[in-house]
Amino acid sequence: MQSDAELVGTVLAGDQEAFAALVHRYRQPACAAAAQVLKDRHAAQDAAQEAFVAAYGKLGTLRKASAFGPWVVKMARRQAIDMARQRRATVPLESQDDPPDERNDGRLDETSQRLLSAVMSLPRQERVAVMLRYFDGCTGGAIAEITGRSEGTVRKQLSRARERLRKRLKEMRP
């Protein structure tokens, strides 16, 4: 498996397709970051798309190629914040009265929102490790290859992150 740094280098060398691999790798973390802000997974996908397109344009400005993951997740979050601001300015009329349709509506329930908030409050590297492990189903070894860290470090990061998450969720319990 190619590391983020290798894929970024390949993209910058002119291979546009290598970017698709990065999109595949970080699609869930980016959507999750946006969903935490927008509380709507459809809108979050739009924000994540915007973030990936912007990331492609700005890839040359990325100082540390191995930091692509945290970088694009941050971009998705910012994009989501912008979208949320615009939304506030134009609230659709039906949102006042219509009850949410649980099956088709993209809105996230309270528990998911709390968990996402807790994940987003993790330190940057831990956050990405958690997202790759549990949202994308990557193994510890795969995360180590992607992020360019040792497997032991990744295991420690995941363990620390879970500990933090449990504490955070306890604090957030209504």
Added chain:
Amino acid sequence: MMSDSELQQALRQVGELVTPPAAFEDAVMRRIERAVSAPREPGLLWAIRTSLTNRRTARIGILGAAAAFVILGTAAILPLFTATRSGNGQWWLGSPAAWAGEIDAALAQAKIRGVTCRERVAFGTQDGRPRFSSTVTTFYLSRHSYRRDHYDNGKLREIQWYVPGKDGQILVGFRHDTRSFGAWPSGGHRDRDPLEQMRFWVKLLGKADLLLGTPTIDGHKCVGFEIAADKYGDNPKTTVNRIWFDVRTKLPVRTEVSFPSSGQLDKRITMVRDQFKYGEQLPPDTFVPRIPEGYVQAHPDDLRPKKRDPQLSDEQVHERLRRKANRLALKDVQLEKAVGILKDLAGVEIWVNWPVLNKLGIRKSTRVNRTLKDVRVDKALGAILGGLDRSEQIGYVVRNGMIAISRITSKETVLPPRSDALEAVTIGNHKMVQPAKEGKTIPRPATRPHAR
């Protein structure tokens, strides 16, 4: 508290919830494809607004006004008019904020792959034919390092590597002519790599003074901009920067920094950078400093051979000070530069005790305004110093084959005593030098010219 397995289960469920559909990646890649291939449409209204607000861009302003008139008067023709502009690729008429960001990103990206370019210095009048210096520099640029190879009459004279060090970027260099090498922290304005400089200018192009047309340079159809240096920082507006971009790739093809020659506004020196090659595959050892065997380590300033004769006697210095300049026009020139002009005129080393002058409120950047005709260098020097200092404490002495400028009562001005008496020079009613009676040896001031 939630158990570990419950937490992991909950995280997986949220992961499933936020997982986008399979079409997500395709959608992103299609959008990128469109963004890369689609030519940017020029924002006509923005172009008109920019031209009307930029007073110095007179030609565009007139065009903009005319276009505005056409739009207001014949609204029905507007769709047709914009349609004819479609696909022209005249992106420079659009929002500088949009395309400058694009160029900046492209430059940053190009730098990662590797860039080379050439630098030459052109001398000559503004309208006349330029004469190029015998020195040519080739730059090699990458993401974290860059390198300058200096050639003199086609022969490699020196190489300088700017590479990451423990505490920031360091400069490592050697010179074949002095068979010496050195390593020291970089960071001065001269150490700025050309690509970073271009990225800086690109961000300023919204303030450009002139649009330089669309000439063809080295086979590239280009569009050029000119911006005066006073648009950024405390710089004289007589210094101008020009930059030409390939209209297709938007990457810079040529840059120029042009400034007046020492004290002669009608003559200009222009630093020209061209022959840019982007996306070069540079050999991996391009940025590995290699010092030829047998070279000695020297202070960076010593790497530059002394231009002036170090063997001048004081009498010879006086003789040179009696040289006449036909015209010396110092208009809003920094004191440091004015001293440099006199140095060049006389061909004599001048040392300035800046710390002492600073205490008197006189700085390197203090402005000098003097126009003198048919004047001797010593008189010119006296006039300049006299104009700076109302208390008349500042003067100069001739000593050890050089000129030292300082507060004359200050011992720092005194060079290591010799048996002969110091010479005095009078400006106004003030006698500016006393012999060093005590015979104390005071450290000789650094006389190294042009610290890098």
